[in-house]
Amino acid sequence: MVGVVLVSHSAGLAREAAAFVREIAGDDAVVGWAGGTGDGGLGTSVELIAAAVEGAQRGDGVVVVPDLGSSVLTARLLAEPGVVVVAEAPFVEGALAAAVTAGAGAPLDAVLAAALEAWTFRKG
Amino acid sequence: MASSAGWAAAWVAEVARVVTADRERLTALDAAIGDADHGANLERGFAAVTSGSTAGGTAGEVLVGVGNTLISRVGGASGPLYGSAFRAMGKALEEPVTGTGFAAAFQAGVEAVGKLGRSAEGDKTMLDALLPASRALAGAVREGCDAREAFRRAAEAALAGARATIPLVARKGRASYLGARSAGHEDPGAASAALIVGALTAAGPAW
Numbered sequence: 189m190v191g192v193v194l195v196s197h198s199a200g201l202a203r204e205a206a207a208f209v210r211e212i213a214g215d216d217a218v219v220g221w222a223g224g225t226g227d228g229g230l231g232t233s234v235e236l237i238a239a240a241v242e243g244a245q246r247g248d249g250v251v252v253v254p255d256l257g258s259s260v261l262t263a264r265l266l267a268e269p270g271v272v273v274v275a276e277a278p279f280v281e282g283a284l285a286a287a288v289t290a291g292a293g294a295p296l297d298a299v300l301a302a303a304l305e306a307w308t309f310r311k312g
Numbered sequence: 313m314a315s316s317a318g319w320a321a322a323w324v325a326e327v328a329r330v331v332t333a334d335r336e337r338l339t340a341l342d343a344a345i346g347d348a349d350h351g352a353n354l355e356r357g358f359a360a361v362t363s364g365s366t367a368g369g370t371a372g373e374v375l376v377g378v379g380n381t382l383i384s385r386v387g388g389a390s391g392p393l394y395g396s397a398f399r400a401m402g403k404a405l406e407e408p409v410t411g412t413g414f415a416a417a418f419q420a421g422v423e424a425v426g427k428l429g430r431s432a433e434g435d436k437t438m439l440d441a442l443l444p445a446s447r448a449l450a451g452a453v454r455e456g457c458d459a460r461e462a463f464r465r466a467a468e469a470a471l472a473g474a475r476a477t478i479p480l481v482a483r484k485g486r487a488s489y490l491g492a493r494s495a496g497h498e499d500p501g502a503a504s505a506a507l508i509v510g511a512l513t514a515a516g517p518a519w
Contacts, residue, residue: 231349231387257486261392261428265383 191244199223217291249296275303316371375402400424459517
């Protein structure tokens with residue numbers, strides 16, 4: 189199972205977005221999150237993100253979905269081809285598409301593609 | 313001459329000093345087009361660097377350690393960017409340090425910033441100070457200048473590059489959300505890059 193990790197500058201945003209995604213994608217999906225600087229502030233912590241990625245790793249790879257700015261840059265630092273990939277996608281839609289696809293048992297490249305496809309989603 | 317590790321430690325200590333001295337200016341620049349945390353973020357990052365991780369046998373090892381500390385301690389976009397730069401420069405810097413080797417390592421550090429940020433010159437980022445500095449440094453070394461003169465030219469080029477960001481419209485980072493309203497302000501990343509390059513002149517000759 190491919191893991192999905194949501195990364196935000198805000199711990200609250202990452203935690204709640206991950207809970208929302210998990211609710212919709214179902215219990216089979218592996219959804220982790222990392223947010224904030226670790227001391228309660230807004231920002232990015234490479235240690236928190238690395239720990240969340242490790243926690244979501246089931247051997248089939250992890251797709252990291254960052255919100256913006258330093259979340260993206262820090263996620264890129266942790267990228268390893270075929271093991272940890274960064275989906276530069278809309279945060280909510282991208283994470284949701286990734287988690288639903290991962291929960292269905294799709295491989296890493298398909299989960300990444302699903303997240304990136306979220307750029308084309310319309311609100312309805 | 314002192315060890316290359318000692319030189320690298322002196323450079324980052326000087327960076328920490330000037331970043332602290334100019335914290336309010338960096339924060340004011342960032343308040344205009346960013347989120348007003350650049351000065352505090354860099355001060356925290358370089359304070360962490362000077363408080364413990366400058367041990368190492370060579371300048372390259374010291375700089376790799378500095379990069380790792382910045383990545384884990386800064387918390388804003390400048391952490392991964394400057395962290396990658398110091399790490400790449402440290403990995404590329406060979407012993408014994410020569411002018412040519414130093415210029416090549418500096419260039420490797422600058423290229424790491426562009427690669428991670430997927431940014432280019434003219435995007436109103438730290439690269440607008442770093443790339444002219446890298447070219448000036450390499451040019452001075454090719455002409456046979458000593459380290460002092462090469463660093464002086466690099467610092468001058470970085471300052472000019474930072475000032476030249478004032479009319480630019482930001483294409484990267486938080487300032488890019490402002491679109492045309494980002495013009496008229498010096499980029500805080502370019503300003504801090506000029507401080508980091510300027511600190512070379514106070515660290516003494518590296519070769």
